[in-house]
Every structure is written in structure tokens, then in C-alpha cells.
Amino acid sequence: MQTAEAQEEPVQREITSDPRRRWLFFGAALTVIALDQATKIVVRSTLERGESWPGDDWEVRFRYVTNTGAAFGLFQDQTLFLSAMALIGLVAIYLYYRFPPFDHFIVPIAIGMMLGGASGNLIDRLAKGRVTDFIDFPHFPAFNVADSSISIGIAVILIGYFLWGQHQQSPE
Secondary structure, three states, X not given: OOOHHHHHHHHHHHHHHOHHHHHHHHHHHHHHHHHHHHHHHHHHHHOOOOOEEOXXXXXXXXXXXXXXXXXXXXOOOOHHHHHHXXXXXXXXXXXXXXXXXXXXXXXXXXXXXXXXXXXXXXXHHHHXXXXXXXXXXXXXXXXXXXXXXXXXXXXXXXXXXXXXXXXXXXXX
């Protein structure tokens, strides 16, 4: 007779060893990295730093800015520290993928988006010493595809946990 813990372990392996989940996870991560880097290349090659398009009278615009810190301007000029934290974050994201909070096809996509976003900003930080941001809403710091992907991935996981994750927990 097996205990409840022994019965749950094979399910955990089955979730992360499914090749379709690996494709979703790594596919989402690589797609985000490619989109993030491509959009940053376009912005850097078409706008001068500080320049906006289509113009300041538009509510949402592209504005080429750079950030040597973290979100909301924290830790300015701390490239080594922020790069180390990003590497730790990448490991944590991968471990979260290996041991997901619930079983749903959206989980590897959302976690892959977080991995891709963190990787995209790390690429900028290591290659240029700063992150390129360009999506500009009034009264909000500029951001990029990588930032958006991280935020969307986190939101999907949180919403998914409340929609699907709680139903999978067994009563003790």
C-alpha cells in the first residue's frame, strides 16, 4: 500500500517530463527573447535616446529610454548586482517550471514568458550595461516586451492558481 506522498511523486514527474510541456516552455521563452531583442533593435536603430514617436501629444507612444537599474529606477548603476540577481531569478523560474503549482497547459507558457522576459533584460544588461525601454504610457515608467512578458506570466500564474490550482489540492 502506497502513501499519498508516494502516489503524488510520479504525477509530478509526468507533468514536467511531457515533451509538449517542454516545447511550450522553451518555445514561449525563445519567442519572448526574439520579440524583445528585435523590438529593442528597431527602437535603437530608428530613434535617438529620449526621442518619442509618434509625438508627445499621443497618449501611448514609443520613447527610447534606457535604465541602468531595476524596475521603477531602483538600484541604478548596479549592473553586477542586478545581473547576479537575474541569474538567480532564472534558476528560480526554471525550478518553478520543474515543480509547477498546478497542472494546466497554460503553466509552461506563462513560466516560459517569465524566463524569456528575464533573459531578454539580462541580455541587454550584459551586452550594453543598461536595459532598453520604449513603451511609454503617461504617468507610468517606460517598459519593454520583456517586462510585459514577466508581468503577464506572473498574472497568468496567479489567476490560474485561483481558477485551477485550488481544485487540484487533495483534502488532508
